[in-house]
Amino acid sequence: MNQSITFEDFTKVDLRVGTILEVNDFPKARKPAYQLTIDFGDLGIRKTSAQITTLYEKEDLLQKQVVAVVNFANKQIANFMSECLVLGAVRGKDVMLLNPENKIKNGTAVL
Template sequence: MQTINWQDFERVELRVGTLLSAALNPRAKKPALVLEIDLGPLGIKTSSAQLTALYSAAELPGRQVLCVCNFAPKSIAGVRSEVLVTGVYDEQGQVVLAGFDHPLPNGSRLA
């Protein structure tokens, strides 16, 4: 594993957001969802995520997630993805979303 210094970590803007909506992206080569995420003072941002193996679009709104907010926007299958929603691969290679045990204000930064 490569190590980084504390200043490198501080540059990554990891923030809490609430999923407002999720819909299948028909233009994606691999099944993906287009997500709208409320990041509080940072506004509402869009992301594309390959989450369909474990999550349906209908169950995601209202869920809080951890997002990387300071990557440059990227075009993914016709979607302007503004943030990266974080998760971890399980034993089958499916993404399990990173989340929280208690509600948090949107836009809160990871401590």
């Protein structure tokens, strides 16, 4: 376990639900990854990359809802600008995306 944080620290992380609209291969990434375009409703459309190629095919990700941190500073990854961080449970090289059990409005906050 990492260092403990306060509830105030946690409230600084803006977690939201979004729907994946587009999935592309990311050949310039150091590790196998996809480039994702995600709709966060009123927050707009954001792009990110995700190392989720071992468990997910591109076509299975379309219209899938995911949970992401939307208030990170943008990060350059190879020739691509990442605008959010999709959350997943990590087991070895596999990353399983976190997602709501039922469909929910894009942009809904996760607490």
